Amino acid sequence: MSIESVRAFFAEKAPDITIIEMPDSTATVALASEAHGIEPGRIAKTLLLNAGGRRILIVARGDARLDNRKIKAIFGSRAKMLGADEVQAVTGHPVGGVCPFGLATRLPIYCDISLQAFDEVVPAAGSIHSSVRIDPMRLVKLVDAKWVDICRKASAELPAGGALPSPAP
Template identity: 55%
Template sequence: MGVAAVRDFFASRAPDVEIIEQAASVTTAIEAAKTLGVGAEQIAKTIALRTGDRVILVVASGTSRIDNRKVKDRFGVRPRILPADEAERLTGHPVGGVCPFGLATPIAVFCDASLLRFVEVFPAAGSRTASARLSPERLAALADAEWVDVCA
């Protein structure tokens, strides 16, 4: 899966979106920002959470943190971050490359309002060495995401 699944996803749903190949492998928003030459807040990090018996993906600004109270208020339960192996199995993407595109299994996607202050954001694209560039609104539309406010 990984970047190949993301390429296939964009080829069929958004052929104008280019995948940016990075020379360095990155696993954090700060590393990705340095590699791409943008601020860490413009990195659209994707966090895999378990909310009760449901797994969700939250896409948020790279400098935002999940606010457990806001997640509990929105979803009715306290969230737990998925272990790396489970996140990779369910998304098809390794940690550092998790994104809401080309998923291995259907997972509900939520975009945090922290992304809306930017014209462009840079989500991972299925690997630690690939990213995409698109507007937050387009990211949400392509991921069939619902907008939420669950970060601090």
């Protein structure tokens, strides 16, 4: 029922944001990119990590890779990804649908500056078939996240600006 917690989150904090439900899975960056007809960088992937015994939620552009040196410099230790069962228990969302909205557990949320290359990104919305379109600045405000620089540069950095294409009817 994690999409329901995301619906409740948006109903309370941002009723103008619509959850997009797709017939096909959007559980990976590649699947989400294809389903939405956008480049992988615009997919905002959300990862639950353990950094020095502390759970943190990271949101980054879909084609970015975490940089262990940067993570250690900011969080004081290397980070490990958590298993699917723990991710579901902590976030309330299944792997592939994890997002920073409607979380089951209060977590510190960090958005990598890589998201700032876009005026609109597409994170999941609590299930492997749902997502939202949102300005990364608004995402940060809605979930009380902090900006960090913890990813390697994407192989093909895109310039900022330009709206996503409209969803297919």
